[in-house]
Amino acid sequence: MIKISRSQTNSMVPVLLYTAGGAQCTILREGANLVSWIPANGSEQLFISRCSGSVDGLPVRGGIPLVFPQFAEMGPLPKHGILRNVNWDLIAISSQPDCASATLQTECRPFSYPGWPYAFRARLVVELQDHSVFLQFSIQNTGTQTFAFQSAMHAYLRLPGGTPADILGCIPANYFDKQLQSWCEPAMSALVHINAATDRIYQSPATRLQCQSGTTRLTLQSGGFPETVIWTPWREGAAAIPDLGDDEGDQFICIEPAAIYQAQQLAPGCQWQGRLRLLAETASEPDREPKPASDSTQP
Numbered sequence: 261m262i263k264i265s266r267s268q269t270n271s272m273v274p275v276l277l278y279t280a281g282g283a284q285c286t287i288l289r290e291g292a293n294l295v296s297w298i299p300a301n302g303s304e305q306l307f308i309s310r311c312s313g314s315v316d317g318l319p320v321r322g323g324i325p326l327v328f329p330q331f332a333e334m335g336p337l338p339k340h341g342i343l344r345n346v347n348w349d350l351i352a353i354s355s356q357p358d359c360a361s362a363t364l365q366t367e368c369r370p371f372s373y374p375g376w377p378y379a380f381r382a383r384l385v386v387e388l389q390d391h392s393v394f395l396q397f398s399i400q401n402t403g404t405q406t407f408a409f410q411s412a413m414h415a416y417l418r419l420p421g422g423t424p425a426d427i428l429g430c431i432p433a434n435y436f437d438k439q440l441q442s443w444c445e446p447a448m449s450a451l452v453h454i455n456a457a458t459d460r461i462y463q464s465p466a467t468r469l470q471c472q473s474g475t476t477r478l479t480l481q482s483g484g485f486p487e488t489v490i491w492t493p494w495r496e497g498a499a500a501i502p503d504l505g506d507d508e509g510d511q512f513i514c515i516e517p518a519a520i521y522q523a524q525q526l527a528p529g530c531q532w533q534g535r536l537r538l539l540a541e542t543a544s545e546p547d548r549e550p551k552p553a554s555d556s557t558q559p
């Protein structure tokens with residue numbers, strides 16, 4: 261039997277999912293942020309800064325925040341958009357023989373936020389299994405005007421003890437280096453070694469990547485996002501981030517399926533979906549592809 265804990269009467273109570281095998285995850289109602297994921301017989305895989313909440317107005321630093329409809333400061337809205345500080349409703353929660361799942365949703369009417377005149381419905385489905393967690397993020401245009409948007413799943417992956425990371429499976433592609441403020445030619449190697457501050461937007465999807473740090477290896481599979489962000493402030497960049505400890509910069513790396521320079525267009529009544537699956541590989545959990553889902557659904 262899979263144990264599920266919920267409290268639909270208190271919007272401040274997190275959503276907790278468990279499996280019979282011992283996996284667990286925690287989803288905050290604020291921002292629908294998956295802030296903890298512990299696979300069965302494993303340890304915490306996501307990073308949360310101990311300084312989260314120390315700066316008024318800033319959301320939790322870490323987990324897997326949802327970016328929409330603006331990436332970073334690339335527009336007139338608050339950094340990374342408008343969903344991270346919104347309280348989401350828990351609309352469904354279920355237990356199956358091998359999976360626990362929860363669905364959260366929030367809706368926006370036209371002009372609910374300065375600089376964003378469009379209506380939409382955002383939904384996040386989280387499915388937990390013993391050795392994996394699957395997230396499906398969808399946006400439905402509930403208004404009368406087509407709009408363009410940027411999006412990302414801003415996954416903070418914990419690095420054990422500040423160990424450098426190798427990211428395997430990268431498709432050679434041009435990338436924008438935000439530190440250099442220039443486009444760069446791709447390396448022909450499919451491996452990216454991270455041991456210093458890095459901030460890149462690759463023009464290729466994170467269809468299947470592996471992040472190896474020490475003895476820890478995670479596989480990331482995504483769909484619906486045409487680009488990939490790799491970011492870490494590392495030791496030299498932590499001090500410039502007000503809600504991050506000076507010694508925390510090398511404790512995580514963000515590998516984000518994203519739509520940034522290839523912004524998405526969404527017509528009235530249509531729906532877009534982005535997906536991310538994280539797999540803590542063990543002998544008992546073979547690789548599987550992400551669940552199929554249409555990237556654009558007509559009304």
